[in-house]
Amino acid sequence: MAGWKTRRAWLRRMADNIPAGLDTPLAVAKYETAAFFTNGQKADVRLDRELKDSYEITQTANGYAVRGGETGVLYGAYALLRACAAGEAIPSGLQKPYYDLRMINCWDSMDGTVERGYAGRSMWFEGSRFDYDPARIRQLGRMLGSVGINVFCINNVNVRQPAQHLLDDLLPDAAVFAALLRPFGVRLMLSIDFSQPMQNGLPTADPLDERVQAWWADTAKRVWAAIPDLAGFLVKADSEHRPGPNTYGRTHAEGANMLARAIAPFGGKLVWRAFVYNCMQDWRDQTTDRPRAAYDLYKPLDGTFDSNVILQVKHGPYDFQVREPLSPLLLGMEKTPMAIEFQLAQEYTGHQIDLYYMGGLWRETFDQMGKERVAAIAAVSNLGRDENWTGHPFAAANLFAYGLFAWNPDSDPEAALRQWAKLTYTLPEDQNGRLVDMLLQSRSVYENYTATLGLCWMVQPNGHYGPSPYGYEFQAWGTYNRADRNAVGIDRTINGTGYVEQYPEPLRSLYADPQTCPDNLLLFFHRLPYGFVMKDGRTLIQRIYDDHFLGYDQAKAMADALAGLDLPSPDREEAARRMEAQLQNAREWRDVTNTFFHRLSGAEDEKGRKIYD
């Protein structure tokens, strides 16, 4: 348990630890700055409540002045320390976060497991109760606060017993936990179970039932009495066998609004996940199309949600696949506050074994969508009890950069990465550059060997690591590639499922035509024969082969680059060990996928490379 103390991710250049007893962001800011400047410089941290989350840093004769609001002082202090430690320019002028809610969703279950967790067991749940080292939770709060994350939902959106008791028996423990994070500007959020009234004696959880409404109002009162700054409730309803308002013939607006009204008096936000689809689909049915589901369900409800409801929408229409188009719901809702949801946990992107830096995804997403389309931002946590916090030491870069993007969606992926690397290691400048370059390209490399042309879901069922081209093909999850001997992909144009019609122009026309559709989404939107000629003159099948060979070769090059970095132990050995596994995985993906399409198409590789039979 104690090993984490020496593995402080990007806080490596700051104070070893944070003492107990610092009970406000101001106190933390003062402590951190005092501990940081050992060269005679000093930072003068001043509270200006008006500024709230914002801050301004100015230079003084012997150091810096940080002026900020109640949490702004903290963000200012950390921004200053990050810049100084990384040798970068101090941010000038008033700094203000773009999103008020910068959320992390933890899928930690009370049995101690983390759903889709790749960094060990839960840091705070074990054996159906809270179980943690308070010093580590303070360190966690410090990590989060240092990059501006301010909402932390601690329990799995799939709320299973006894997590329901976070609202009653376990509420005092939750309040103690909340107090540990509060000095770092981090507010707790709780995932709730829509059917919970029925587990507390009511015969129904119908949102229009007055007893249900009264039960939630009463519960909210108790909960906020215990945790006055609780950020809100997070709800996964009517999805993947979770209960929800549909059970009672009610709309999601009726369900969400009922909860929103219960918590409104306390300033709580009701975050409602839009991840709802038919998870009992029949693969024989070619008309039902899972990517259509969220838009079809929620677009007609636009304008009917209460003002403290936030609809949390995954960035793509499926489920965190390596390559998806932007969810059309994010472009379609006009009157409903939305949060965009990303997944730091590398469920489909390499399990924190394979390298996969997500900054590029966020850059592309905000560039395409426009940051103003959403009111908040959320990401599924990649944290766990592992000593190095995130399983792969480099996976911490995603959490770090996520904080920067949540604060400022105009952030630059490379700059974020560079700062993370500087704060995390003390590599020579050229090596630091190589580390940054390696991670910057990691996403494209992973895409090349796992999901070229927008092919997705060709993963091992359940685990989602490694290839299985038909693994999800005949299942009930709506996840098909429909590859046969002639063609592959799903026609989502007006001639097919019509999904593309959910997009506004010009995207609609762009995607609808295989001649204009971006290559990396070609098979997401179109069903094409293997002989289809791509923009660069290659056939579709040749492109599939090429990308898989390329992806593996690129992974090998990354392994070489990694070997040339003088990382400290044990990060060096840990990263090397995982890279070996990544190479094995990349080889499997290359060979299995190429063999699969070779078996189907019969097409030979033009370059005569080895494709197994």
Add this chain to the structure above:
Amino acid sequence: MAGWKTRRAWLRRMADNIPAGLDTPLAVAKYETAAFFTNGQKADVRLDRELKDSYEITQTANGYAVRGGETGVLYGAYALLRACAAGEAIPSGLQKPYYDLRMINCWDSMDGTVERGYAGRSMWFEGSRFDYDPARIRQLGRMLGSVGINVFCINNVNVRQPAQHLLDDLLPDAAVFAALLRPFGVRLMLSIDFSQPMQNGLPTADPLDERVQAWWADTAKRVWAAIPDLAGFLVKADSEHRPGPNTYGRTHAEGANMLARAIAPFGGKLVWRAFVYNCMQDWRDQTTDRPRAAYDLYKPLDGTFDSNVILQVKHGPYDFQVREPLSPLLLGMEKTPMAIEFQLAQEYTGHQIDLYYMGGLWRETFDQMGKERVAAIAAVSNLGRDENWTGHPFAAANLFAYGLFAWNPDSDPEAALRQWAKLTYTLPEDQNGRLVDMLLQSRSVYENYTATLGLCWMVQPNGHYGPSPYGYEFQAWGTYNRADRNAVGIDRTINGTGYVEQYPEPLRSLYADPQTCPDNLLLFFHRLPYGFVMKDGRTLIQRIYDDHFLGYDQAKAMADALAGLDLPSPDREEAARRMEAQLQNAREWRDVTNTFFHRLSGAEDEKGRKIYD
């Protein structure tokens, strides 16, 4: 827990229960016969120790006389009662079991789960200890004894902690359990962990190390002191990540003999499973062929095993697939006593949801092999804590018939089934016949929709229920169909992996030629194009389509037949519920497999039936 008392499987027409305190087979035989004959008849049961397992039944003025050995009296009594209850002729002349060891292997783990169990949790393990109702274990012993099963291995061959303690801390509990079964002629057997000496302080488990030998000798002494009639040890070594002699560069003969010598002084048998293969195979490698593994490993060791070693060989070279040829090892070993192993647990044969009566498999196996090729017989249990013992009430027919075949491998599958049905239900004669007919054809129906032409392993990974044509295709288990757009199957002739060379003539030539190879093994031995013309003039692909359509239609006919049976509750509802699931499964198998081969081959169904895209 008490529900089982009214669900006594085929003992339904005998006494309700067996009282505690009957401590010998003779006492049980006397009690059972006295309780059975309520019409003034009586059975005179007499012990003749010379007869051991054997018995003779004669008619007397007012009933019957049963003369038998210590266990023979029990078998005689039950044979008499079974015949009388079923309205059949009494066996005449001296009756003697063909195999001395008629074994059941239970894969019960001490955490209460049953590996590949489909009838609920373990009947005797829970929470890392023994946990059972003694009355139910007596009833279990009675079921086993009533069909002549005489060895019962109670713990999983994958021996995980704390099952190692069955040899020390838990030994007294095992002895108590053994005592419950002893009056029914059933002797306990224990699965052991080859590496156990290392868990008890030794630095090695090398079978040639004298300390290891001494440890096992000492352990055997203690174990047999506690359970003097323990039948022996069962060992899975060097298989699927289990430890074994190969770890120390020793042969399996050296490993087995070391253990055999430790237990020989006590009359124990060392049952050594021959289920050893490379479970980390590379799918790219077309020369390694898993079905070759057992023969390649064990044939060279023939003649080197001690006389109290029994090599336990699965009936087929793979792993209880729906259709496999006879294991060539069973035909190849000349000097080594072998047990043939079957699997009553329906791992690959429908999970005790789908109907699958195994009598036909046993008949075919013994007819082809010759019963004298093996010295003993074993089967993996299909029992569990479910009230009806076997999950599906009809699955009990497999356990019942197994006992009859173990006693007499010349048994008739239909006669065994008929007796089971008569003992289990009181259906009118025509309905009894329909039940028997339905179960008799169940195996062929299941084969039609899941595994025609010897195709195997096209199951969902891990669970092994339902179709996934490529689910095991790119895995490490050596389980491939290598289907592509032109052909399917593996060439196991001399031109391919050479597996067929492990068979003696005339089988070798029969299997080697696709013109003479039985249809049901065609794709097991050969790789053939979809246009290959079968003996009946149909193409291979048409036969695949036809069998899958036929299998589903046959399953529907079975459902109709089932609906016409006046079974008692709750068997009626339970069987109906499972039949509904079977139909769903059969439909999935039909459509997924047909679609898979249609996508690959592009061939249309000649009869124009619906094949989904």
